[in-house]
Amino acid sequence: MIDDARQRVSRLATKLAWYSIRLTFWLWLLHLLTFVLFDLLPSSEFRIAGWAGIDPTILASTRQRLGLHGSLFERYWAHLLGVLHGDLGRSIVGDVAVSHLFATRLFASAPQWVASILLLLILPVPLGTQFCRRPLGGLSRVMLFSSHALLIPQFLACCAGQALYVFGISRWVPPEFDELSKRALAVLCASLAPLTIAFVSAANTAANCAEQPFVTAHLAIGASWQRVRHRVMLNVALSMRPLLARLALFVIVGSIFAEPMFSINGVGALFWDAIRTSDIPTMMAFVLFLGSVTITLTSVETTTR
Amino acid sequence: MIPRSYIVPLLILVLASALLVFATSLQLPAAHLEEISQGPSRLHPFGTSAQGRDLFALSLLLMVRAAGEALWATMWTVLVGSAVGLTGARVAEGMIDRIQMGIGRLLDSISPFVLAVCFSAIAPRMLTWQLGVMLAFVAWPSISNVIRTEALRASKLVYVEAARSVGVGPARLAFHHLLPEMLDRIGPLVFGVYLGFVGIFGALDFIGARISADQSLGFAMFDSTSSLRSAPWYFLTCFTAFVALVLGSATVARAFRVLHKRLGRMP
Numbered sequence: 001m002i003d004d005a006r007q008r009v010s011r012l013a014t015k016l017a018w019y020s021i022r023l024t025f026w027l028w029l030l031h032l033l034t035f036v037l038f039d040l041l042p043s044s045e046f047r048i049a050g051w052a053g054i055d056p057t058i059l060a061s062t063r064q065r066l067g068l069h070g071s072l073f074e075r076y077w078a079h080l081l082g083v084l085h086g087d088l089g090r091s092i093v094g095d096v097a098v099s100h101l102f103a104t105r106l107f108a109s110a111p112q113w114v115a116s117i118l119l120l121l122i123l124p125v126p127l128g129t130q131f132c133r134r135p136l137g138g139l140s141r142v143m144l145f146s147s148h149a150l151l152i153p154q155f156l157a158c159c160a161g162q163a164l165y166v167f168g169i170s171r172w173v174p175p176e177f178d179e180l181s182k183r184a185l186a187v188l189c190a191s192l193a194p195l196t197i198a199f200v201s202a203a204n205t206a207a208n209c210a211e212q213p214f215v216t217a218h219l220a221i222g223a224s225w226q227r228v229r230h231r232v233m234l235n236v237a238l239s240m241r242p243l244l245a246r247l248a249l250f251v252i253v254g255s256i257f258a259e260p261m262f263s264i265n266g267v268g269a270l271f272w273d274a275i276r277t278s279d280i281p282t283m284m285a286f287v288l289f290l291g292s293v294t295i296t297l298t299s300v301e302t303t304t305r
Numbered sequence: 306m307i308p309r310s311y312i313v314p315l316l317i318l319v320l321a322s323a324l325l326v327f328a329t330s331l332q333l334p335a336a337h338l339e340e341i342s343q344g345p346s347r348l349h350p351f352g353t354s355a356q357g358r359d360l361f362a363l364s365l366l367l368m369v370r371a372a373g374e375a376l377w378a379t380m381w382t383v384l385v386g387s388a389v390g391l392t393g394a395r396v397a398e399g400m401i402d403r404i405q406m407g408i409g410r411l412l413d414s415i416s417p418f419v420l421a422v423c424f425s426a427i428a429p430r431m432l433t434w435q436l437g438v439m440l441a442f443v444a445w446p447s448i449s450n451v452i453r454t455e456a457l458r459a460s461k462l463v464y465v466e467a468a469r470s471v472g473v474g475p476a477r478l479a480f481h482h483l484l485p486e487m488l489d490r491i492g493p494l495v496f497g498v499y500l501g502f503v504g505i506f507g508a509l510d511f512i513g514a515r516i517s518a519d520q521s522l523g524f525a526m527f528d529s530t531s532s533l534r535s536a537p538w539y540f541l542t543c544f545t546a547f548v549a550l551v552l553g554s555a556t557v558a559r560a561f562r563v564l565h566k567r568l569g570r571m572p
Contacts, residue, residue: 026411033411037420038427153504155511155523156547159530163540166533249416257508261530275426275514283423287415294414 015303023299030291031083035076038284083288089281093273098285101270109255109266112183116191116251120198125240128202129233132209144203150196154189154250158257161189165262182262189261190254194247201243202236209235241304245297252290310485313565321376328373329433333520334362342536352538355528360539364546367522371550374433375502381441382502383495386448391479393449394456402453409446417444418505425514436515440502447501451494455487462486492565496558500551507547522547 070078082089088098131140152160165185173181209215209232218228255268267286274282337357345352351360389409393402412420420443425436456479459465465482473482509515510523522543529540 029407030411030414033408034415038423152548152551153507155504155508156526156544159526159540159544162530163533163537163544167537245414249414253416253418257511272512275422275512278426278429280427283426287419287423290419291411291415295411298410298414 019299019303023296026295026299027292030295031080031288032076034284034287034291035079038280038287039072039075088285088288091274091282092279093277093282098281101282102267102285102289105265105267105270108264109259109268112187112190112255112258112264112266113251115183115187116194116254117248119187119191120194120247120251124195124198124202125233125237128199128204129206129229129236131203132206132229132232144200144207147196147200147203151193151200154193154254155257157192158189158254158261161185161258162261183264186255186258186262186264190251190258193254194250197250198240198243198247201240205236205239206232241301244301245294248297249290249294252293309568310488310565312568313561314488317561318380321373321380324369325373325377328370331366331369333366334358342532342539344536345538351542352536354525354539355532355536360542363525364522364542367520367525368546368550368553370520371503371506371522372554374437374506375499377434378437378440378444378502378506379495379499381438382444382498383448383491385441386445387452387484389445390449390452391456391483393453394460395475397453397457405449409449412443413446417501418508421505422509422512422514425509429515431515440505444498444501447498448491448494451491452487455490456483459483459486488565492558492562496554499554499558503550503554522550 079089086099088102090096091098091101131144133140162185165182169181169185170178209228212232212235214231214235215228218231219225252268255266256271257268258264259266259268260272267289270282271286273279274286335358337353339357340349340353341357342355343349343353349359349361351364354360354363389405393405396402417440421436421440424439425431431439460469460483465478465486468478468482506521507523507526510521511527513524513527515521525543526540526547529536529543533540
């Protein structure tokens, strides 16, 4: 019995070690791809000088200041070592450490992201399971079809959210709740598209529930429809695991539009500012952060499959 | 001889090219400084913009431009995605296939929008057609994964195996047997990619990542949000134009689908 347990623990440890190695490999590949993409593109001096070029002496000194001197391999190695030590470079605007900027902004973004993830975990599955009926009525079909309309681009959802705030919420809500209402709207706007994706996916899986063998078997042995629905809900929830990484990606990308629109100083707003000022180190840090979150979530999902 | 199933895709290709040429040749409606931010009137049924342009004419023009840009990027993405997907299916489970799947997974994990925004921010002078081509090189996994799966499925069909056994080459096999078989499944996906590009181009200009951003629907949306209280008609017109663009594209896509089905059934 003890030997059995030891063997299981050893198998689990080997599996976890293997998955960790794979995850590290993917993260390294992500870093390599990001570095290559940003290094091969024309750099920010291009914005100032255009195709005419720039004085080579000024260019050399600027590259030296930004830590972009040396061969491609040297630059890559220095960047990789920096990332491993938590140094993501210095922001071109204000000459502040990007890691410090990111850490401070993460605190402002975290509440919205947590709220969005909670919404995504709580709402779509129970709502989608309501479509587990036999037969699916006309009204349900119309509702399911029209829910696709909520799949509008995220920046458009943010615009609609801002219009709602200006014409409605800002007039009715007392000033002490203004900040809270802005944050709630930011959460809603950033998670509208992922919520719709999750809901449509859950509803479509649930809508086919009557054709699934385990439902027929349960009904045949006299189980109540309510009990069957609980099993379907579990099945739907499990079937949505592969979507998790994509939904998280949507939530973070959504915050790029939602945070500046509702004056929240988070990571999304930081990226927006970095784009407007061509702040390459900050943009690189955001891309690395986004890719790492998605890859880690995908790996966790694959491990627990 | 071109297979009958390619008639509608070729028709779309010709129309898309014409739309792109037409969209780039269009000039913005004249700006009248004495008519800045005016409400709806008989002369300007949707009001005027912050630059004094008629909003109806402006939104129509920007809709055509947005559709042209998105179609251009979609065409390139389909081209690159199909090439990668068919190559992947031909060398399935080989080293090249694994590498392309890995790159696809990495690009998917970052999102084409974020990469497009970075490209535009670093090189804002990039022209629309250059950005479209560049976008194709980061958005191809969405097409190639489906093409690869479909090609692998179709390559096991009896008539494909028969064609291969009588010595039909890979290019001819792909063009005459594999792609026509997949067209029904790829159609909705391509439309999804097109809508994605409408959103991406709109979002790029909304953020203001491109220098040419002052002549697009995304920038007009951003511009209109800053004058929500004083000129709500500006926001409403731009928002409606965006929704109309998406719904109009869906209607056109449906019409093409019906046409494709009818032509496909002809003897």
